[in-house]
Amino acid sequence: MTTHVVVGAGPVGLAVAEHLRERGDDVAVVARHVTDKLPVGAEHRRIDVTDAALAKAAFEDADVVYHCAQPPYDLWPDLFxxxxxxxxxxxxxxxxxxxxxxxxYMYGDVDDRITEDLPYAATGPNGRTRAECARMVLDAHDEGRIEATIGRASDFFGPRVRNSVVGEQVFGEAVDGKPARVLGKPKLPHTYTYVPDFARALVLLGERDDALGEAWHVPNPETVSTRQFVELVYDAAEVDPVLPRIVYLSGPLLTLGGAVSSSLDGFVNSPPLKEFVERRYSFEAPYIVDDSKFRNAFGDAVTATSLETAIDATVAWYREQEPVTGPIHIETGEEQSFGATHQ
Incomplete structure (x- = not known):
């Protein structure tokens, strides 16, 4: 039986572990904090994998390792x-x-559909950092040091996803009957990734020899405008259609983080918004991700969940959660769990 080690206990790491456990696979999760959120039967390893010797110990019995962790958003250049x-x-x-x-992030501002053959043209510090890390992984594969593959997702949503541009700011507000708070121009098309689809795609990539040495855009639901996405969320949450459903931060206010209505204070005053300005382009122009390379290579092995079904499942998860107190810090990446702390 294959043994899997998942680094990171954020939404993606836990979704990968959950998918693997549902198949009956052996799974260990490397995470900083002791957590009761691990799937039943998954082992927890509290090991600092930034230390190569400790990482070796964490991965000693692994056939496949999934790197699903990231440092705090504002520390990416220093720690990633x-x-x-x-x-x-x-x-x-x-x-x-x-x-x-x-x-x-590594692609930077793109004028057309986003495909895997685009150059790494990001100019901001976090985009350049993601490019550096991607090159590190693929170079190690090309040099014959490791076998590696990469799965890439757009801004994502789904169960456990709170710190996303369409996380608590959209789903949490919807189930509370409050207006969604979004960034950029909501009338524009934007591809969003459903986390369970991301997880299943990552597991498939780890099983396929023909996936090695390349990056792959994972399957996504149909692309709609952010406004349409929000409307689907509010319909699923059965919010009164006469109530206002969306407020947004765009243009100079998004750049400056300036004074806006108090209904936006929860994320305007959070530090990650300052970092988000680096990639405001992705919400102020069409942002359409092309996943045809994955679909053409792997067929129906992993297909995207329909947008309506994915949104329904996410709304259901939010309804089961305790209310959040205090501001939610918006992130637009994947995991919020940085490796682990060795104690």
């Missing part, structure tokens, strides 16, 4: 390369296969 390097060296030392969960 160290995290990725430790994982790569740990995988190299054990002979495990590496699957990396990534976003799309």
């Amino acid at each position: 390369p160290e995290l990725t390097r430790g994982i790569v060296e740990g995988v190299e030392a054990t002979g495990a296969r590496l699957v990396v969960a990534e976003n799309l």
